[in-house]
Amino acid sequence: MTLENNLESINYENLLPGDTISKRSYMIDQQIVNDYLSATQDNNSKKLTTTIPSMIIAALGLRGIVNDLKIPGGTLHVGQEINFTRSVLIGETLKCEAHLLSNTIRKGWRFMSVSIEVINQNNDLVMEGKSSIMLPA
């Protein structure tokens, strides 16, 4: 199942492990980097001369999950695993893909874990990770 063309309403109960949650592409430009550095007050990454701050990759990877999964207000991000495998340069295009790993209900909350894989324009893996979120059930 893919959510890309089914954004009007999502019945979370029907989502199964293995389902594609999101597929998105982003071109990394200087503006994204500047905005990120400003938001995070990351003065140390301003010294990077060629590569982008790696947490931008994670932020973009999560963007697809947040928006394509139509996460409701009140959802909590409880855990995150991130493996950076390659530096990313300004001007690169990143393809982010997310898949559902688990989907359970416990004590009034829906617990979902989602895998994230990010590759560059050469299909090199630059980041992989796992997000754990709690949605009001």
Place this chain on the structure above:
Amino acid sequence: MDEGDILTSIEKTITSSNIRQYAEVSGDFNPIHVDENFGKQSQFGKNIAHGMMVAATISEIMLVNFGEIWQSSGKMKLRFKSPVYPNDTIKASGCVKKITISDKTKNIHCVINISSNNEIVISSDTFIAIPS
């Protein structure tokens, strides 16, 4: 770096403006972060910062202490334990927990916590592999 060494720490104050900017960058406009009325009616009583925005400081600490190799071989396990509110000051600090040598690589495991108001808001384990 040796086991037990303390990492250079980082402190900053999170503002509503930072949260709004991070929403723009990340595309995460969850009302818990950006809608004042929603925040007031939530279990937190006010807006909260994006967890990943706060956690960015952990990546920043690793970059400061280990250099750009963090960008291509770093690993993090984050646990979001408590919210950070606008105008909270956070402090990220940590130490080297364990170092192992395998083949031609020095594997460094650090523990980094972010605290606010004397409470840990994010705990993390970070790992970096450095050619030895």
